[in-house]
Amino acid sequence: TIITEEQAISLTSAITSELTQMGQNVLTKTVSSFFSVISIGIFIVLMPILVFFMLKDKYIIMKWFKRFIPKDSKLTLSIWKEVDEQIGNYVRGKVMEIFIVGLVTYILFILFNMQYAILLATLTGFSVLIPYIGAALVTIPIALVSFFQFGWSSDFAWIMISYGIIQLLDGNVLVPWLFSEVNNLHPIAIIIAVLFFGGIWGFWGVFFAIPLATMVNAIINAWPKKNEVTEI
Known part of the structure; x- marks a missing residue:
């Protein structure tokens, strides 16, 4: 015989061991991915609810925080007022960004008579809430719809190139310009904040860099300021 009984047993054991190891790896990755998806889903659901109640009951929340602030602490109240105003400006700036990106993307899709233009443009607009990752995720359905509608054609290429340009302009031009206008932050400060906080906390650092x-x-x-302290 070409293969002896011992060789067959050894080969069977090796295959069984490899399959067992492969199954364990697949199971581990599946469980890990499952919990990651669940965590992201919970975050996506809870964050809008949290923002809604914070905006709805902001005066109640502010009143609760004031209980822990000394009545004569002018500096603390001044900082709180400034932070509240700036965060409000940030929220308004983010709403403007969603509208601008969604509108420009919708115009692009309409020019090419692309299917599901409103839905895809809406997803693109809201994708700016999650820097970089949001744009990457939305690119998948846009590419699929465009491919199934146009195939490997020049229209498909122009749509993807134009969409990429929109994303580049949003991240490198619109965001620094828009938030420097509403938050009185220089574009360089915003870029440095994204790099700094992103380097420390990764994705969440990028997400919360501007706030x-x-x-x-x-x-x-x-x-x-120094002269104010001197006068006091």
């Missing part, structure tokens, strides 16, 4: 930069800027603006 954190806004808060730091508000504290700096509200902090007494």
Whole structure:
């Protein structure tokens, strides 16, 4: 015989071991991915609810926080007022970004008579809430719809190129310009904040980079200047 009984047993054991190891790896990755998807889903559901109630009951929340602030603490109240104003500006700026990106993307899709233009443009607009990752995720359905409608044609290529340009302009031009206008932050400060906080906390650092930069800027603006301290 070409293969002896011992060789067959050894080969069977090796295959069984490999399949077992492969199954364990697949199971581990599946469970890990499942919990990651669940976590992202919970975040997506809870964040809008949290923002809604914070905006709806902001005066109640502010009143609750004031209980822990000394009545004569002018500096603390000044910082709180500045932070509240700047965060409000940030929310308005983000709403403007969603509208602009969604509108420009919708115009692009309409020019090419693309199917599901409103839905895809809406998804693109809201994708700016999750920097970089949101745009990457939305690119998948846009590419699929465009491919099934146009195939490997020049229309497909132009749509994807134009969509990529929109994303580049949003991240590198619109965001720095828009938030520097509404939050009085220089575009360089915004870029540095994204790099700094993203380097420290990864994805969440990028997500909260502008609010954190806004808060730091508000504290700096509200902090007494040297001449003010001298007068006091």
